[in-house]
Amino acid sequence: ARPQLTRQFSIASQKTHETLEQIELEVIDMQRVCDGAEQTLQELASPDNLDPKLRNQLAQLHGNANKLLATRIDAILTGDLVSGKDDARAKRKALIQKVEKLIETVEGQVKRFDQMRASA
Numbered sequence: 001a002r003p004q005l006t007r008q009f010s011i012a013s014q015k016t017h018e019t020l021e022q023i024e025l026e027v028i029d030m031q032r033v034c035d036g037a038e039q040t041l042q043e044l045a046s047p048d049n050l051d052p053k054l055r056n057q058l059a060q061l062h063g064n065a066n067k068l069l070a071t072r073i074d075a076i077l078t079g080d081l082v083s084g085k086d087d088a089r090a091k092r093k094a095l096i097q098k099v100e101k102l103i104e105t106v107e108g109q110v111k112r113f114d115q116m117r118a119s120a
Contacts, residue, residue, distance in 0.1 A: 013084030016076060020091045023072055027098055030068075033061050034102055037109055047116040055113050062106045069099045 009017065037058055044050065073095055078088045 009084040010082060013081045013088065016078065016081060016088045017084055017091070019076060020088060020095065023068065023095060024091070026068060027095060027102070030061060030065055030102055031098075033057065034105055034109070037061075038105075041109060041112055041116075044116070047119050050113065050117055055110070055117075058106055058110050058113065062103060062110065065099055065103045065106065069096065069103070073099065 037054060040051075040054060073092060076088070076092055078085055078092060081088055
C-alpha cells in the first residue's frame with residue numbers, strides 16, 4: 001500500500017482557510033434567506049398581501065451582505081500566505097462574487113417589493 005499524500009498548510013494558511021469556510025457558511029445562510037424571499041415574492045397573489053416584515057428582512061440582508069463584504073471578506077489578506085495562498089485567493093474571489101451577486105439580487109427584490117406596494 002502506498003502512503004497517502006496529504007497537503008499540509010501553514011498555521012496562517014489554515015486559519016485563513018477556516019475563516020473563509022466560516023464566511024462561506026454565513027453566505028449560504030444569507031442565500032437561503034434570499035431564496036425564501038424570492039419564493040414569497042413569486043407566490044404573492046396580490047400586492048395587498050405584502051408583509052412589511054419582508055421589506056425589513058430584505059433591507060437587513062442587504063446591509064449584512066454589504067458589511068460582510070466590506071469588513072470581513074475584504075479584510076482577508078492572502079499576500080503573506082505561502083502554502084495555501086492560491087487556494088485562499090481563489091476561495092476569497094469566489095466568495096466576493098457570490099456576495100456581490102447576492103447583493104444585486106436583494107436590490108432587485110427590494111425594487112420589486114416597492115413596485116408591488118406602489119401598485120397596491
